[in-house]
Amino acid sequence: MNAPLALLKMRFLTGLQYRAAAAAGVLTQFFFGLVFIMVYVAFYRHAGPAQPMTLEEVAAYIWLQQIFFTFIMLWHSDYELFDLITGGGIAYELCRPWRLYTVWYVKLLAARLSACALRCLPIAAVVLFLPEPYGLSLPASPEAFLLFVAALLAGLLLVIAISMFVYLSVFWTMSPVGSILLIAVAGEFFAGMVIPVPLMPDWMRQIAHLLPFRWTVDFPFRVYTGHIGAQEAIAGIGGQLVWLAILVAAGRWLMGRALRRVVVQGG
Amino acid sequence: MRLYFKYMSILFKSQMQYRTSFLMLCIGQFFVPFSVFAGVYFLFERFGGLPGWTFHETALGYGVVHMAFSVAECFARGFDAFPRLVVRGDFDRLLVRPRGTVVQVLGSNMEFTRFGRMLQSAVVLGIAAGGPDVGWTPAKVITLFLMIAGGVIVFCGICILRASFCFWTVQGLEVMNIFTDGGREMAQYPLDIYAKWVTRFFTFIIPFGAVSCLPLMYILDRTDGPDLMYMAMPLASLLFLAPCLLVWCIGVRHYRSTGS
Numbered sequence: 021m022n023a024p025l026a027l028l029k030m031r032f033l034t035g036l037q038y039r040a041a042a043a044a045g046v047l048t049q050f051f052f053g054l055v056f057i058m059v060y061v062a063f064y065r066h067a068g069p070a071q072p073m074t075l076e077e078v079a080a081y082i083w084l085q086q087i088f089f090t091f092i093m094l095w096h097s098d099y100e101l102f103d104l105i106t107g108g109g110i111a112y113e114l115c116r117p118w119r120l121y122t123v124w125y126v127k128l129l130a131a132r133l134s135a136c137a138l139r140c141l142p143i144a145a146v147v148l149f150l151p152e153p154y155g156l157s158l159p160a161s162p163e164a165f166l167l168f169v170a171a172l173l174a175g176l177l178l179v180i181a182i183s184m185f186v187y188l189s190v191f192w193t194m195s196p197v198g199s200i201l202l203i204a205v206a207g208e209f210f211a212g213m214v215i216p217v218p219l220m221p222d223w224m225r226q227i228a229h230l231l232p233f234r235w236t237v238d239f240p241f242r243v244y245t246g247h248i249g250a251q252e253a254i255a256g257i258g259g260q261l262v263w264l265a266i267l268v269a270a271g272r273w274l275m276g277r278a279l280r281r282v283v284v285q286g287g
Numbered sequence: 288m289r290l291y292f293k294y295m296s297i298l299f300k301s302q303m304q305y306r307t308s309f310l311m312l313c314i315g316q317f318f319v320p321f322s323v324f325a326g327v328y329f330l331f332e333r334f335g336g337l338p339g340w341t342f343h344e345t346a347l348g349y350g351v352v353h354m355a356f357s358v359a360e361c362f363a364r365g366f367d368a369f370p371r372l373v374v375r376g377d378f379d380r381l382l383v384r385p386r387g388t389v390v391q392v393l394g395s396n397m398e399f400t401r402f403g404r405m406l407q408s409a410v411v412l413g414i415a416a417g418g419p420d421v422g423w424t425p426a427k428v429i430t431l432f433l434m435i436a437g438g439v440i441v442f443c444g445i446c447i448l449r450a451s452f453c454f455w456t457v458q459g460l461e462v463m464n465i466f467t468d469g470g471r472e473m474a475q476y477p478l479d480i481y482a483k484w485v486t487r488f489f490t491f492i493i494p495f496g497a498v499s500c501l502p503l504m505y506i507l508d509r510t511d512g513p514d515l516m517y518m519a520m521p522l523a524s525l526l527f528l529a530p531c532l533l534v535w536c537i538g539v540r541h542y543r544s545t546g547s
Contacts, residue, residue: 071333208322
């Protein structure tokens with residue numbers, strides 16, 4: 021087995037050890053999902069059902085967001101990587117015969133996969149059976165479900181490529197705060213984490229469509245409910261892969277630059 | 288009390304040693320909840336309103352809850368970070384000193400970067416208070432401050448309760464985040480839009496309703512009953528604080544050192 025795959029497996033198994041944290045996460049996510057849906061129920065009660073999304077679609081959007089929370093949140097901070105940079109551990113990493121970008125990418129991927137493996141099934145099992153309007157509806161069709169899985173996975177790869185820039189920025193700033201945090205917050209907003217993209221005002225939706233963030237959250241979830249049709253979904257997955265290629269290439273280039281002038285901290 | 292202010296000034300000075308980092312974090316704290324508020328605003332723009340509530344009325348409740356939360360996070364940070372104190376065994380040192388444990392834990396940590404968050408809440412409160420729906424009188428202003436103070440007490444109570452559980456579990460209980468972060472997310476909207484059982488739980492067990500929704504009715508002139516009752520409602524938070532402190536005291540007696 022080659023190195024990145026072995027690392028992926030190892031990290032995945034490590035991640036599975038944190039079961040108590042996952043149980044707490046499940047309960048929290050469940051509570052947040054319920055609260056958000058109740059808020060939307062109230063909004064729809066006031067304004068009537070004629071909206072860009074039905075209440076059922078919004079509920080599915082919110083539950084998927086809670087179920088796959090660890091897949092989609094931009095700010096899944098791995099302090100180990102920060103410490104590598106600020107603590108000088110980077111020197112050891114550089115001695116090893118592998119490509120640093122790939123290794124870090126795999127580490128982040130494994131952390132998200134294992135966190136999700138522990139959380140997604142319990143939440144999904146409950147919310148699929150909740151009564152209307154709080155429950156998660158079934159996918160629009162079998163094809164929609166398959167496309168959703170593909171879009172979700174592509175979105176996952178994309179999220180990690182984006183979050184990699186946060187880690188890379190630490191090479192220059194030495195602390196993961198301030199302006200970087202702002203980018204993460206804006207990114208989550210434009211991804212549809214705060215409110216679904218179709219419910220934003222027009223001008224804001226246009227900005228969201230220009231940025232890569234919405235491909236990670238908004239797009240897969242709307243494929244699930246059939247809000248985005250099959251044809252458009254296939255084109256969309258193509259779009260996701262293009263963004264992925266661009267961001268990974270940019271990330272590698274930036275890391276190359278960072279490493280050329282890296283200062284090993286600490287002693 | 289003198290001791291507490293002494294703690295406060297020392298912690299403030301020590302955090303000011305890293306001035307750039309402090310300012311950056313403050314700015315970050317200003318903008319992070321901003322996206323949440325933007326979300327609320329856009330939802331109101333899309334849907335026009337909530338049943339029985341306009342945007343400005345909701346924003347008033349939102350401002351109160353977030354203000355209370357950030358003040359509590361700033362000053363009750365010691366209880367927030369309490370698990371670390373227990374895990375490292377540092378709590379032993381607090382016990383041998385001839386002062387109360389609550390004051391010492393409160394003074395062990397404060398997070399002044401939350402000023403950014405307070406500022407943001409203040410801006411929201413300003414926007415809401417300038418709205419067309421409220422005729423302000425001195426009594427209403429007093430009620431508003433009572434609401435914020437009551438909210439701070441409620442959040443502090445939850446923090447103390449969460450910290451108390453550490454005496455038994457050693458590890459912090461993340462589930463309690465439901466009541467701090469979750470309570471904040473929930474109470475930022477008027478409580479009566481939720482299902483009945485949720486509203487009841489968060490009014491009678493954890494009195495968020497008593498510090499936000501009900502006194503808000505008085506400020507908006509929607510009371511039916513004696514005004515004084517609505518005005519005094521935030522005092523219910525003290526009723527909540529008492530059992531929390533009791534659990535804390537029982538916990539302290541139960542404490543076994545973990546350190547070396």
